[in-house]
Amino acid sequence: MDYQLILEEIYEEIKPYLALGKVADYIPELKKVSPDNFAMVLQTADGEISKVGDFNTKFSIQSISKLFTLTLALQFEDKRLWQRVGREPSGNPFNSLVQLEYEKGIPRNPFINAGALVITDIILSRVGDAKKAIIDYLRLLSGNSSIKHDPKVYASEKKTGYLNKSIANYLKSFNNLDNQPSGVLDVYFYQCSISMNCIDLSNACSYLVHSGYSPLTKEAVSTTRQTKYLNSLLLTCGTYDAVGDFAYRVGLPGKSGVGGGIIAVLPGQFNIAVWSPGLNDNGNSLAGVKALEMFTTITGKSIF
């Protein structure tokens, strides 16, 4: 299949959709990004890369960081981690507190904010400098040592992230954080503010295509079993309260962020990084989801 051609076709057809999304405004710094941006990068298992649009432009990875911190935390603890976080779709928005109250402080999965905070707490307890550990990890996985966080986005979230502060303190009240909420939040805001472009993201996710092995680092990032688990979690929990819709329309495991990025994977075959800042009602990139849907419809390639 000529993936480059297909991506170019999608790039043509996606343009009317760019204006339909709404750039995230709850983090003041994010709403400065133009909704006209669009990038799509596909990388096959052989390492062949196809790409269209603004694939060199960095953007805030936001919740996509949750995938990488989970992968990192699984190196430190595997079984114990799942005593503190569940593995079920939440059926609720990513920032809901309702379920957390009924389920006594055990977040439904590592991809809602509450779950991701617990994962960050685990990393914080294991390494001296959690921020450095996370940024180093992303540089290693992506093979790009120039990756940085965006200090303005970081400061913006740190100042206005009341809901995340509420969630972290709530977790602590249930004794499901080992560290102080302020320390966990500081790392969490940092990881969300990391900037990457679609090529970086695609490289960083190669291990999900290769059963855990990274062609870049020439090492296993996760075990075969863990990689299968990660992909299943992406499918059932990776796109907020729209996992059913995403599975239905796209049919690939994926993780989205409110910066407009999405990473999707067909295990054994390829991954796709897509970016467009305008969001749909569920907080997923509107044009990004549409582009992925076009792709799996045209190629017939999905897990289903």
Added chain:
Amino acid sequence: MDYQLILEEIYEEIKPYLALGKVADYIPELKKVSPDNFAMVLQTADGEISKVGDFNTKFSIQSISKLFTLTLALQFEDKRLWQRVGREPSGNPFNSLVQLEYEKGIPRNPFINAGALVITDIILSRVGDAKKAIIDYLRLLSGNSSIKHDPKVYASEKKTGYLNKSIANYLKSFNNLDNQPSGVLDVYFYQCSISMNCIDLSNACSYLVHSGYSPLTKEAVSTTRQTKYLNSLLLTCGTYDAVGDFAYRVGLPGKSGVGGGIIAVLPGQFNIAVWSPGLNDNGNSLAGVKALEMFTTITGKSIF
């Protein structure tokens, strides 16, 4: 791969698990079934069948019927159907009323009881004799014209199914049933009480392997697009509030029933029907899920 050998290996190893499950007791008639039963049937895309255990023993398909009624209803209406039922995992038990109240009578998906009742209502509105239409459909799909419902199970549910009666009346109070609740419930109890064995089930599900085409009927049961959708719905919503766990451990789209049956699919490759009446806490067959997990672990074959 020698699937017959693998199934026999699993059959050996599964025995200690048979006693761990708990046979459904909320339908009086169901608890009479012995927990020692176990059957597993795998059918490849080529039609090759491997099988172990009590594969000729019929059991109550219960919620597995929801898959077939949905497939049937999609022939009558596609877009409109999704205005009355959602496509998201519920994150709640299959019989919860909470979500239905908050979401004004629109069930989360067609595989929780409320959603399945709406699907049955659609069929009832479209055909003269819905019971006959459903049993005929299953006979056609499975190629077994002797398939019947179990009058005792039917009578048992009809007498004691207060929760389903509550749900049906609740849907009606939101105007999300066109027919009278009692009429819808009558068909629903009937479809749940249909008895099939694992070979019947595997045959009936061939269309999910073949993008909608049934080798038995030599016709398309569903379109390619619909089949992709059905498989994605099975993955995100098919196993009650354990979809995350099922995706994580088994990694295949699947539908379970409280009779202890499960049907699982690897699109393009095979489907597996498994049966064991003892259930785990989520209402899925304990040994059935375990057997499927063993299978995907041994073969490495899953969608992830």
Added chain:
Amino acid sequence: MDYQLILEEIYEEIKPYLALGKVADYIPELKKVSPDNFAMVLQTADGEISKVGDFNTKFSIQSISKLFTLTLALQFEDKRLWQRVGREPSGNPFNSLVQLEYEKGIPRNPFINAGALVITDIILSRVGDAKKAIIDYLRLLSGNSSIKHDPKVYASEKKTGYLNKSIANYLKSFNNLDNQPSGVLDVYFYQCSISMNCIDLSNACSYLVHSGYSPLTKEAVSTTRQTKYLNSLLLTCGTYDAVGDFAYRVGLPGKSGVGGGIIAVLPGQFNIAVWSPGLNDNGNSLAGVKALEMFTTITGKSIF
């Protein structure tokens, strides 16, 4: 204090409010009543009666019947009754199912529909003919042997009362009904469809003014202790999810019905029956609540 004069003053001032309410439309038969109706009857502890408006016009007592069935059921069982129904305000609409699910089928209090159905179930288990027992009880309490139910309202609710059917079946699924849901519902729809006028209602509630003693029957309807309990329940649970607002504005224990009637009590001093069919958003008579608020503001007489 010249209560007759005060009531006449209120009658003048209430007119603009009559048009603001909305006659209940979920029971088809009820919406036929004109919103212009208004009646107010005050009866002091001495038996002196003041009255204005349509005090001879009968209307559907609806939920006010819950007060009388509770009083009747307390004669049969006192302690045991409170194991099946709570005594706390629900904080939710009168017909919510959410709380019932979280609290495993124990209704919050006897004045939400679920709780009232349990009370009716208790009566049904204790007497041969529950409908006759209830109507006889109301004739006795009010001293008016011509009180009847309205067959049209009864038939209307019986046909369309899907939400109540849902609730009754839900209670049964938790084993919190001893009788069949259909039997309990039949009595419940009957009791709600009883028609009384404001004079009847005021007479029927004299026992709440006199610590349980009825000047009409010359007997104790409830014990002193029970009467104190009934009045406290009226205050904390008698006006749906507007108990705070009613206590705040009116400051009297009271019970409302969607027929537009309200009965309010100042223990030891008087009771007031008021009727106006237009309802506010909480399902309480808009002009009725306003008239009671005017009364307690003018007279300074409330429990607070």
Added chain:
Amino acid sequence: MDYQLILEEIYEEIKPYLALGKVADYIPELKKVSPDNFAMVLQTADGEISKVGDFNTKFSIQSISKLFTLTLALQFEDKRLWQRVGREPSGNPFNSLVQLEYEKGIPRNPFINAGALVITDIILSRVGDAKKAIIDYLRLLSGNSSIKHDPKVYASEKKTGYLNKSIANYLKSFNNLDNQPSGVLDVYFYQCSISMNCIDLSNACSYLVHSGYSPLTKEAVSTTRQTKYLNSLLLTCGTYDAVGDFAYRVGLPGKSGVGGGIIAVLPGQFNIAVWSPGLNDNGNSLAGVKALEMFTTITGKSIF
């Protein structure tokens, strides 16, 4: 009635109940208080005081402070305040976040923690030094200029009050706090840590007996209308999720705190301050509620 004699009788009978309660342990400093403490002070409208037990021992007033801050805030704004806080019983524990999510950041009433934080926010916006304003207010109302906060309890809550921190940040995320959460929490922890004895409390609450007039300050603390409102709020919302039970058993408007204090009022006649640190399951003083129940049973004096 000889109230002193009645209080002494209660003091005798209450002893077996002291051991049944559980001293609050979620604030580390509070659990150091001995459960043997008991005090009861009754003050009539005429200023006659009856008292038994440890009535000179100061204790942490905790949530009772919410009554006084509400009274103070009503001086600053009346109508506007009720746009930010409701007046309905919550039907949930005092620290629940569920309702706040469903109701978009508007707390149900000023006596649950979320509502009290909004009230404190109002005071903070209106006065230069909110801590000083509150302690001065309590000294004025009680006529005891030596009233202080307990620095250990204050520090203890400030360190461990994660749930309150979560609630304050949650309110802020809904824009229902004007000030920073940390500033509001600082004042809130301070007000909760104020120590008073039962005589102080009884004096401070005289205005609730006298329609707002304080015999101590010779001035109106609240208007007649506001006082009626305050008493109704105490009844419907003052004792956490046990308001129904408290109204049922005691039958007086009241406010409790987890320090074991309760203040109860019979408007126009008397108020009672009672203290015993052992709590029941709802967070109300076990012996305190029992003593009040004994009192209203013996005297027959309640609002019902």
